[in-house]
Amino acid sequence: QKMMGAVLGSYEAIASVPVPVVALVHADTLGFGAAMAVACDITLAADKACFAFPEIEHDIPPTMAMCAALGKVNSKALSWLIYSAEKISAERAAVVGLASKVLPQASFVADSDAFLKTLASRPRLVLETIKLYQSKAEHLTPDMASEYAGTLLALVL
Numbered sequence: 001q002k003m004m005g006a007v008l009g010s011y012e013a014i015a016s017v018p019v020p021v022v023a024l025v026h027a028d029t030l031g032f033g034a035a036m037a038v039a040c041d042i043t044l045a046a047d048k049a050c051f052a053f054p055e056i057e058h059d060i061p062p063t064m065a066m067c068a069a070l071g072k073v074n075s076k077a078l079s080w081l082i083y084s085a086e087k088i089s090a091e092r093a094a095v096v097g098l099a100s101k102v103l104p105q106a107s108f109v110a111d112s113d114a115f116l117k118t119l120a121s122r123p124r125l126v127l128e129t130i131k132l133y134q135s136k137a138e139h140l141t142p143d144m145a146s147e148y149a150g151t152l153l154a155l156v157l
Contacts, residue, residue: 008067014036014039014040015039015135018127018131019128020041020127020131021041021042022040022115022116023036023043024044024108025037025044025099026045026108027046027048027049028049028050028052028087029049029051029052030051030054030087031055031062031065034052035067035068035069037098038068038069038072038098041134042119043101044101044102044111045099046103046104046105048105049089049093050088050093051098052085053082054085054087056085057085065082069097071138072098073096073097073098077097125156129155129156133149136148
């Protein structure tokens with residue numbers, strides 16, 4: 001019970017940070033590591049990294065990991081990953097929504113540092129507004145999402 005609270009608390013902590021949280025995946029990420037990567041707002045992965053949810057191989061239903069992936073990973077792809085425990089490449093992870101962008105292993109540190117520097121240079125209010133909108137708008141009807149977008153933009157400007 002304590003473990004489940006800690007896991008869900010990790011996802012909640014990432015969601016509650018007002019600015020984007022970035023995961024840097026430079027090696028294989030399995031189970032909870034893959035869940036943490038998908039829970040982040042942006043996930044940069046080195047081209048040599050792999051992702052997997054191997055819990056089923058240990059007779060554990062990975063529902064806690066799935067919780068982080070819901071709404072981010074295509075339902076059919078998530079089902080395959082969970083039931084098969086297949087290890088997938090960073091490129092495939094980006095296609096299904098586990099990762100945001102794949103960077104070359106050789107320049108991963110420099111490329112990810114450059115992105116983080118650029119992201120950090122953006123006005124905090126803009127970053128906060130984007131994250132807030134993205135987290136709320138997907139639950140709204142299209143007309144409500146549009147109205148919410150206009151309201152947030154007016155507040156920022």
